[in-house]
Amino acid sequence: MQIRNEKKNNDVDSRIDYGIIFSVMMLAIIGLMSIYVATIQDSQNPLRNVISQLAWYVLGAIIIVIIMQFDAEQLWQVATIAYFFGLALLVLVLIFYSRAYAANTGAKSWFAIGSFTFQPSEVMKPAFILMLGKVITNHNSEYSHTIKNDFMLLGKLLLWTLPVMVLLKLQNDFGTILVFVAILGGMILVSGIDWRILLIGFLIVAVVGGTALLFATTDWGRQILGNFGFRSYQFARIDSWRNPSADTTENGYQIWQNMKAIGSGQLFGKGFNVSNVYVPVRESDMIFSVIGENFGFVGSCVLILLYFLLIYQMVQVTFDTKNEFYAYVSTGVIMMILFHVFENIGMSVGLLPLTGIPLPFISQGGSALLGNMIGIGLIMSMRFHHKSYMFENGTFKQR
Numbered sequence: 001m002q003i004r005n006e007k008k009n010n011d012v013d014s015r016i017d018y019g020i021i022f023s024v025m026m027l028a029i030i031g032l033m034s035i036y037v038a039t040i041q042d043s044q045n046p047l048r049n050v051i052s053q054l055a056w057y058v059l060g061a062i063i064i065v066i067i068m069q070f071d072a073e074q075l076w077q078v079a080t081i082a083y084f085f086g087l088a089l090l091v092l093v094l095i096f097y098s099r100a101y102a103a104n105t106g107a108k109s110w111f112a113i114g115s116f117t118f119q120p121s122e123v124m125k126p127a128f129i130l131m132l133g134k135v136i137t138n139h140n141s142e143y144s145h146t147i148k149n150d151f152m153l154l155g156k157l158l159l160w161t162l163p164v165m166v167l168l169k170l171q172n173d174f175g176t177i178l179v180f181v182a183i184l185g186g187m188i189l190v191s192g193i194d195w196r197i198l199l200i201g202f203l204i205v206a207v208v209g210g211t212a213l214l215f216a217t218t219d220w221g222r223q224i225l226g227n228f229g230f231r232s233y234q235f236a237r238i239d240s241w242r243n244p245s246a247d248t249t250e251n252g253y254q255i256w257q258n259m260k261a262i263g264s265g266q267l268f269g270k271g272f273n274v275s276n277v278y279v280p281v282r283e284s285d286m287i288f289s290v291i292g293e294n295f296g297f298v299g300s301c302v303l304i305l306l307y308f309l310l311i312y313q314m315v316q317v318t319f320d321t322k323n324e325f326y327a328y329v330s331t332g333v334i335m336m337i338l339f340h341v342f343e344n345i346g347m348s349v350g351l352l353p354l355t356g357i358p359l360p361f362i363s364q365g366g367s368a369l370l371g372n373m374i375g376i377g378l379i380m381s382m383r384f385h386h387k388s389y390m391f392e393n394g395t396f397k398q399r
Contacts, residue, residue, distance in 0.1 A: 023310040027361035038283035056366040060373030067377030071385040082127035089120035090167040109171040122371035129332030175355035186335030241353035262292030269296030288348040333375040
């Protein structure tokens with residue numbers, strides 16, 4: 001009996017990806033330290049912010065353990081339910097959104113009950129990933145890859161994406177829309193769609209993106225975009241991105257102070273909890289300035305290497321599982337985290353416009369952290385169950 005239990009424990013241990021756990025724990029430690037430094041200037045009780053974020057980490061860890069119990073077949077069954085549940089939350093937030101947050105941010109994307117706030121679009125991201133993974137796997141099991149069938153698959157993916165985009169546009173949450181576009185794009189790339197269709201899609205995106213940039217940087221273009229719901233603060237962010245030093249007291253103040261803080265850290269930083277440059281609300285979107293100022297260029301590179309280590313480990317899990325459904329889901333999770341990192345750090349150093357996208361596992365915020373932890377749970381589930389099920393001929397079969 002004892003030998004049997006030892007074998008069972010060893011088998012379970014071999015299916016837990018401790019490398020991913022290590023990477024997330026290191027990011028969590030850096031995040032909690034950074035939140036403490038970021039809030040000590042503005043808050044009389046910074047430990048409260050740290051404890052609050054730690055509580056979200058504990059909740060996220062519990063959710064990871066729960067999701068790990070779901071195998072591929074169960075995740076397949078949950079996908080549609082999770083998707084429509086997420087859509088329902090996106091509809092409800094348009095009715096019961098926080099008026100105070102909407103006044104401050106211009107977005108109707110937050111529930112607020114007292115001091116508790118929640119952004120449903122964050123948990124919609126993993127639900128969206130599961131649904132698209134199911135759609136792609138189902139389609140590829142029924143149809144061969146021809147131009148006609150690939151266009152059909154692309155149409156299906158766009159139809160499942162359209163309701164999410166419409167609801168996010170109604171919430172006026174452009175930054176989150178970009179995240180869903182990145183997830184969709186990554187999953188389309190690995191879906192097997194013919195390269196000629198992908199080339200056409202790339203050209204369309206390039207033309208639309210270039211046209212949008214032209215409109216956003218000209219007076220006549222901004223008048224047209226204003227008729228489609230774009231706000232003045234969004235144009236101000238673009239102006240700050242194009243010329244951060246042009247307005248360092250009003251609209252461009254936050255990004256200018258953020259860049260000053262990062263630059264002042266130089267090569268090795270000023271040391272932990274040394275913040276001489278004030279950055280407004282730096283505990284959320286601008287938290288990379290804490291890393292740059294305290295630990296300098298070297299510390300910032302270490303953080304980026306941790307992210308790439310996490311991404312590499314998730315890619316490795318994808319190759320090891322050899323399960324088509326898992327592969328698409330993991331691609332969506334990887335794109336979600338990768339785009340957050342790219343956009344947040346890019347806007348922090350002035351390469352990209354401000355979009356209000358948090359830095360994964362680092363920025364303060366429970367709902368964003370929860371969405372990322374759910375994504376990690378999906379990846380951990382793949383390692384935990386990859387020997388149990390495989391998708392073949394439209395159904396899951398035990399190996």
